Amino acid sequence: MMEYTDLTSSLQAAATKAENIAIEQIQSQRDFEPFILSGDSLDVMQRIKTRDMDEILDIAEELLSASDDSETAVLAYKDSITLNDGTFDAIVCQIYNVEEDNGYSFGLLYQIVNDNIRFLNKHVFLGKVRNLLIF
16 A cells, blocks of 8 residues: 655645645635646646536646646545545545556545644545546
């Protein structure tokens, strides 16, 4: 099983940037919408206005195929992850890079306790995903 630390430092930094945006949205009690970070320095954020997972992936594929200047992109969304000891809310980041054969999906588990976000685990590897930057 892959660990988050197995990612290159640049891919970890990309995921961290997306997670920080998501954390800020959750902490400010705003509705967390899925989004994609792309561009040379991951400075382009495109929001996705659906919660349906199939639609999120379809829209992400369309947006990323139109973006030809990205070496790395991150799709971030909120999901529930079921583990052996229960079901948890998670910030899920699917990380794509043109140098990789696959994309990678990691979940950052959290709970809201007294209006504060509390993280339960560092990162849970959810699996390899189709690399949306390779067509």
